[in-house]
């Protein structure tokens with residue numbers, strides 16, 4: 055885990071003063087560690103019969119799509135506004151440093167489909183909770199969430215509540 059963690063760069067005061075940005079691009083560029091990271095993310099969900107991984111644009115797509123492949127599940131992108139053609143279903147949310155909206159294709163998930171939500175970073179939890187609301191609005195069942203990094207000083211985990219939440223690294 056130490057090698058993996060060493061490939062995540064901490065960048066102070068980005069994108070705004072006071073934020074320590076966790077840059078995962080060095081990890082993505084390391085073939086062995088990226089593959090190991092996906093295997094470790096998949097591990098707790100191997101027996102969960104995940105049918106679809108829903109991940110959040112943009113960095114969430116990288117981990118979510120690889121995780122879907124590792125779990126033998128489909129992949130459903132939850133996108134920023136104006137990227138998906140209509141009809142879409144939308145949910146508004148707040149970030150650590152911005153405000154945004156998530157959209158999914160109407161009918162992207164089947165009723166009761168077993169969904170794992172994936173993202174790179176859990177900070178305030180606004181994004182992950184918006185993703186859950188969107189998936190539920192589409193009629194699917196949220197099994198839990200998988201993130202690479204949890205920022206433990208922020209209230210993300212508390213906001214997510216009691217549903218399963220797996221984080222590989224905590225800062």
Ligand SMILES: O=P(O)(O)OC[C@H]1O[C@H](OP(=O)(O)OP(=O)(O)O)[C@H](O)[C@@H]1O
Pocket residue numbers: 110111112113114148149150151154173174175176177178179180181182210
């Ligand atoms: O827990 P929260 O406070 O909601 O923050 C976490 C979200 O913030 C980042 O996304 P960002 O909007 O910066 O987009 P990007 O993936 O397009 O870089 C990150 O990838 C998560 O999706």
Ligand SMILES: Nc1ncnc2[nH]cnc12
Pocket residue numbers: 073074075076077150175177178205
């Ligand atoms: N501190 C942070 N680093 C990287 N991505 C983030 N998304 C929200 N907060 C973040």
